[in-house]
Each structure stands twice: as C-alpha cells, then as structure tokens.
Amino acid sequence: MTDAAALEDTDPGSWKTVCGVDDIKVGEVKSLMFEGKALCLIRSQDNIYCIDDTCSHEDYPLSSGEVDFDSCEIECYMHGSIFSLLTGEPQNLPATEPVDVYRVSVVGEEIRILF
Numbered sequence: 001m002t003d004a005a006a007l008e009d010t011d012p013g014s015w016k017t018v019c020g021v022d023d024i025k026v027g028e029v030k031s032l033m034f035e036g037k038a039l040c041l042i043r044s045q046d047n048i049y050c051i052d053d054t055c056s057h058e059d060y061p062l063s064s065g066e067v068d069f070d071s072c073e074i075e076c077y078m079h080g081s082i083f084s085l086l087t088g089e090p091q092n093l094p095a096t097e098p099v100d101v102y103r104v105s106v107v108g109e110e111i112r113i114l115f
C-alpha cells in the first residue's frame with residue numbers, strides 16, 4: 001500500500017474518506033457515489049486503485065467490467081475498451097479518451113482519495 005502519511009502531508013486538505021478498508025475485499029471491484037461522482041474502487045493483493053466509474057466511450061459503469069490484476073487494467077463490459085488503472089488511458093478502441101484516476105491512501109481503517 002502507499003505510504004499514506006507521506007502522501008497526505010503533500011496536500012492534506014484534499015483527501016477525502018470514501019469508505020472503510022473492510023468495505024472492499026481483495027480482488028473486489030466496488031462502485032460508489034461520493035460527492036456526486038461515480039467512483040470505481042479496485043482492490044488487488046497489494047494496492048487499492050480508484051478511477052472514474054463512467055467509461056469515456058459511453059455512459060456505462062467500468063465497475064461492471066473485468067479486471068486484470070497482473071496488467072493493472074479494467075475492461076469495459078459494453079464494448080471492450082481496456083483502461084489502465086494507473087493512468088486511466090484507454091489501451092484500445094472504441095474509447096479514445098482517458099478516465100480520471102485518483103490517488104488512494106489507507107489511513108487506519110479508512111480509504112481516502114485525493115480529489
């Protein structure tokens with residue numbers, strides 16, 4: 001996991017708690033609404049990722065797609081575009097625009113996102 005204290009020291013005012021660590025299991029993909037934004041949380045063995053939960057191609061939730069934990073990518077279930085969990089960049093058509101990626105830290109039992 002990321003060093004939460006070091007991360008939050010860089011911009012402590014913008015980190016928001018979105019849920020608890022226990023709310024998402026290893027290997028799980030979770031959709032959640034936070035402050036009017038649809039987010040997709042993905043928990044791997046070693047990390048937690050957060051990206052927009054709306055595909056940049058059309059208005060479908062990426063959280064319904066398949067995650068490849070080895071390549072850190074998620075595939076949109078609707079038309080098959082694959083997005084990097086690290087950069088949000090699409091790896092193939094039909095999507096051509098990236099989705100937003102958020103920095104994640106874990107503080108105690110809380111998952112925090114940098115907005």
Ligand code: FES
Pocket residue numbers: 055056057058059060076077078079080081094095
């Ligand atoms: S809606 Fe995601 S690739 Fe088309």
